[in-house]
Amino acid sequence: MKRTVVLLLSLSTFIINAQKSDYEMVAQTVNYYLDGGTNNDFETLKKAFHENATMKYITDEGYKEVNALEFFSRMDASKPKQNRQTRIANITVSGHAANARLEIEYPDFSFIDFMNLLKIDGEWKIVNKIFYRKPTMEN
Template identity: 30%
Template sequence: METLSSKIDVEEEKQLILLTLNDYLQGRPVIDIERLRAAFHPDAYIRTVIEGKLVQWALPQYLDLVAQATIQECQPQLLSYTWDGDTGSAHVQLTFATFRFIDRFNLIKLDGKWLIVDKVSYREELP
């Protein structure tokens, strides 16, 4: 039986996870590097496939690449998220005029805050 206390705990976890995901979803389109940095663990890795090869960046390299991007109109969307204990995952997408990033995150809760520790990204060209 679910108690009031467990319902409050679930809602609190949802809000904490959403804070982190929103830092990414709202920070990336406007290239807010500090907001992005807040969403990720300092030792996070970002991975994608480019021309059939795995490419990965440590967080500082990734943030440097994002900082060089041009701000474009973007539709950020949280597709799903889930968690068990202090680990979780999320599926998001950022849709720009001519392409879309589809991202999957692994999340860890440390010191009361959820952080992205791993991002796997796919870029889909749009017609």
């Protein structure tokens, strides 16, 4: 009887931790992106993305879609650390799918990033990023 109770408690703790660990693993993945970007460190940033991840955004010329890793591969590690503050505003996990809303504040503007992630072979990877560049003065 004592073994059964211990086993049930261990199993329930494992299930609770498994749910929490997906959230933590998503947070770690988006932190690779945030830390890599802040430090101009492409090697850290690329840990966050699936190789076929896309980035979609709007410019003055209209809609753009690019491979995320190709876009970020232009990072220059010799440049100084970015002057910005980053924050994970929200993470939602549903099974093997998740999304995260990130806020990246520079002195003159902010980025609002929406990341879609999938759990692929046990690892959370960003598969799609869309964003909005928000001027500081905008409400």
